[in-house]
Amino acid sequence: MAKDLLFEIGLEEMPARFIRGAMEQLKERTEKWLEESVIAHGAVEAYATPRRLAVLVRDVAEKQEDVHEEVKGPSRKIALDENGGWSKAALGFARSQGADPEQFMFREVAGTEYVYVSKSRTGVETAGILAEGLLGILQAMNFPKNMRWGSYDFKFVRPIRWMVALFGKDVIDLEITGVKSGNVTRGHRFLGAEAIINEPAAYVDTLRAQFVIADVNERQNMIQSQIDALAKEKGWHIAVKDDLLEEVLFLVETPTVLFGTFEESFLNIPQEVLITSMREHQRYFPVLDGQGRLLPYFVTVRNGNDASLDVIARGNEKVLRARLSDAKFFYEEDQKLAIKDALSKLESIVFHDELGTIGDKVRRIRRNTEKLSALLGADSGTAEAAARTAEICKFDLVTQMVYEFPELQGVMGEDYARKAGEPEAVARGIFEHYQPRFAGDAAPASTVGSIVSIADKIDTITGCFSIGIIPTGSQDPYALRRQAAGIVQIVLEHKLPILLTDIFKIALETHRQFQGLKRGEEEILKDLLEFFGLRVKKTLSDNLRYDVVDAVIAAGYDDVVSVVARGNALMDAVTTQADFKLTVESFGRVSNLAAKATGEKVRSDLLAEPAEQALHEAWRAITDKYREALANRNAAEALDVISGLKDAITVFFDAVMVMAEDEAIRTNRLALLAAIDEDLKAFADFGKLVW
Numbered sequence: 001m002a003k004d005l006l007f008e009i010g011l012e013e014m015p016a017r018f019i020r021g022a023m024e025q026l027k028e029r030t031e032k033w034l035e036e037s038v039i040a041h042g043a044v045e046a047y048a049t050p051r052r053l054a055v056l057v058r059d060v061a062e063k064q065e066d067v068h069e070e071v072k073g074p075s076r077k078i079a080l081d082e083n084g085g086w087s088k089a090a091l092g093f094a095r096s097q098g099a100d101p102e103q104f105m106f107r108e109v110a111g112t113e114y115v116y117v118s119k120s121r122t123g124v125e126t127a128g129i130l131a132e133g134l135l136g137i138l139q140a141m142n143f144p145k146n147m148r149w150g151s152y153d154f155k156f157v158r159p160i161r162w163m164v165a166l167f168g169k170d171v172i173d174l175e176i177t178g179v180k181s182g183n184v185t186r187g188h189r190f191l192g193a194e195a196i197i198n199e200p201a202a203y204v205d206t207l208r209a210q211f212v213i214a215d216v217n218e219r220q221n222m223i224q225s226q227i228d229a230l231a232k233e234k235g236w237h238i239a240v241k242d243d244l245l246e247e248v249l250f251l252v253e254t255p256t257v258l259f260g261t262f263e264e265s266f267l268n269i270p271q272e273v274l275i276t277s278m279r280e281h282q283r284y285f286p287v288l289d290g291q292g293r294l295l296p297y298f299v300t301v302r303n304g305n306d307a308s309l310d311v312i313a314r315g316n317e318k319v320l321r322a323r324l325s326d327a328k329f330f331y332e333e334d335q336k337l338a339i340k341d342a343l344s345k346l347e348s349i350v351f352h353d354e355l356g357t358i359g360d361k362v363r364r365i366r367r368n369t370e371k372l373s374a375l376l377g378a379d380s381g382t383a384e385a386a387a388r389t390a391e392i393c394k395f396d397l398v399t400q401m402v403y404e405f406p407e408l409q410g411v412m413g414e415d416y417a418r419k420a421g422e423p424e425a426v427a428r429g430i431f432e433h434y435q436p437r438f439a440g441d442a443a444p445a446s447t448v449g450s451i452v453s454i455a456d457k458i459d460t461i462t463g464c465f466s467i468g469i470i471p472t473g474s475q476d477p478y479a480l481r482r483q484a485a486g487i488v489q490i491v492l493e494h495k496l497p498i499l500l501t502d503i504f505k506i507a508l509e510t511h512r513q514f515q516g517l518k519r520g521e522e523e524i525l526k527d528l529l530e531f532f533g534l535r536v537k538k539t540l541s542d543n544l545r546y547d548v549v550d551a552v553i554a555a556g557y558d559d560v561v562s563v564v565a566r567g568n569a570l571m572d573a574v575t576t577q578a579d580f581k582l583t584v585e586s587f588g589r590v591s592n593l594a595a596k597a598t599g600e601k602v603r604s605d606l607l608a609e610p611a612e613q614a615l616h617e618a619w620r621a622i623t624d625k626y627r628e629a630l631a632n633r634n635a636a637e638a639l640d641v642i643s644g645l646k647d648a649i650t651v652f653f654d655a656v657m658v659m660a661e662d663e664a665i666r667t668n669r670l671a672l673l674a675a676i677d678e679d680l681k682a683f684a685d686f687g688k689l690v691w
Helices: 016-036 088-096 127-140 200-208 216-234 242-249 264-268 271-282 309-334 339-348 358-375 380-392 400-404 411-419 424-432 447-466 480-494 500-514 521-541 546-554 560-576 580-594 610-631 635-643 646-655 663-683
Strands: 003-011 044-049 052-060 067-075 105-109 112-121 160-167 179-182 184-186 194-196 255-261 285-288 294-303 350-352
Touching: 003 016, 003 127, 003 184, 003 200, 016 044, 016 052, 016 127, 016 242, 044 216, 052 200, 067 088, 088 112, 127 160, 160 184, 184 200, 194 200, 216 242, 216 255, 216 294, 255 309, 264 271, 264 294, 264 309, 271 285, 271 294, 271 309, 271 411, 294 309, 309 400, 339 358, 339 380, 350 358, 358 380, 358 447, 358 500, 380 424, 380 447, 411 424, 424 447, 447 480, 447 500, 447 521, 480 521, 480 560, 500 521, 521 546, 521 560, 546 560, 560 635, 580 646, 580 663, 610 635, 610 646, 610 663, 635 663
Parallel strands: 160 179
Antiparallel strands: 003 052, 003 160, 044 052, 067 112, 105 112, 184 194, 255 294, 285 294
């Protein structure tokens, strides 16, 4: 007969950002232990609140399954020595399996005999191993940060205060840091009390009676539905960010949504400042009207019931008033700082010991910006605005507002620049040059913002690469991957007529002139191209098959717009054209023999057979149009044009013996195929496609 299993770890309040990962880890470790212990079970459900982690396993078998298995060992040749006795390898295998060599048997597999040993193990009672198993699970858990308490050496995310461990109605006896398991849980810290859990299946309902909603999804639905109901009642749009909702979810055990107000005079401050202050300091959700303008209200979630919500709201209003007053003071003081004075302060802020100050970085950004503007053929107005944007793009880093809220860099720069009388293109460019700030963020909308954004990001990446800071594994402290992906996104969205290597060379020249290079320029350039190649591949992989990605990447990705266009065109052909496989097969035949070519040029006077003359003429007829389409990034047209060679290629291979005895004829035919293959590989390596 199966029984349910419950394991709850009661703790001091955990950091909200750790809880979901800890809950999932507890579930995964429990499932893994049950599997390794060969214990049959049903569904595994995980629960978490700020003060507890729990796992409930349905229908756990009362006894391990009996195990019967045959383990394969070394081959007969290795298992026996020259005298026919057991070799050291065979004896070692016996020891590892806890078996006697007399138990060995030989069995033939694919024509070779191997040693096998048969093993059997009778399952034990589940109840007898649960204590050791659960304790092992608990001790194996890890967290971003751990702590110790009392005189114990054991580390955990927060001190353990109680444990519930039940198998059916029976308590599993275990102890850690002086805490013994039982069947008593604790309810809401203020509204609830201790409660006895009679059986695992009663866990969620028992806690609910003590004002604890243990089910994470149920708690989230409660929050969201209450917010939706309030928004409908008031006619508001309540801006709910997923990351803030996730944090609030793990700050409460019984959620109750309420709202408060603040003085309308604070609305004279940019709403981004108010929203950031509400979200970051108070964990409040801002309230907007239908046009996205901030209203003088806020929404928060109480950890408790709906008693005395008016008192709770007034308390939150008082705290928020103080926060917004600080923000107003910072905002007003910042406007007294002239931009030129702010720029002078950048000279004392170190960007990196080997790359100079922020002031040095700004000068490099401006130089990169001037060169990029020229390379892109920007008009004089755009180039002038971009240069000024680059010159002052970092001035808000020394303001009090950005010091308090670093995430407002660029936001405050735009506002302060506009108030200081800078042109609109410059003010907006200051904000946009930070974009995209994260995966999924928008690229700069303006040309000015795009140029300065690339100039800034490539300066950071190239500078780090020049001193040997190259991301490895998951380590990327300077967010170089994100910045490289941002450059790729900007180039793509604006279809900029620029190559990645052009961008790299600009940045390398600037660093060489201003800071010098600690590594060889060619070596850095190679590393940069490989690094960006992975970002381009990731961009392609979001929408295309892996083999299509590999095929177009092999043809080059220096022109990001081109490689994406080629990827999309090839993906469309592979998935929608029924006979495209035949086209690719004909291309494959060309490539296979082209590899044997010696590098000679095609001579038309040596084209003896009508089929090879027809192929040569067909290729010459489409070459200019094909290459022009590629140069114009019209990949669909280029693929359509080059695919027109299929019939001529097929006839050629049917009618012509490429490897002719006459060396001159053979060399010329291979040269023809090599020339065609060179054009094919400018689009993709079609041999990488998988059917």
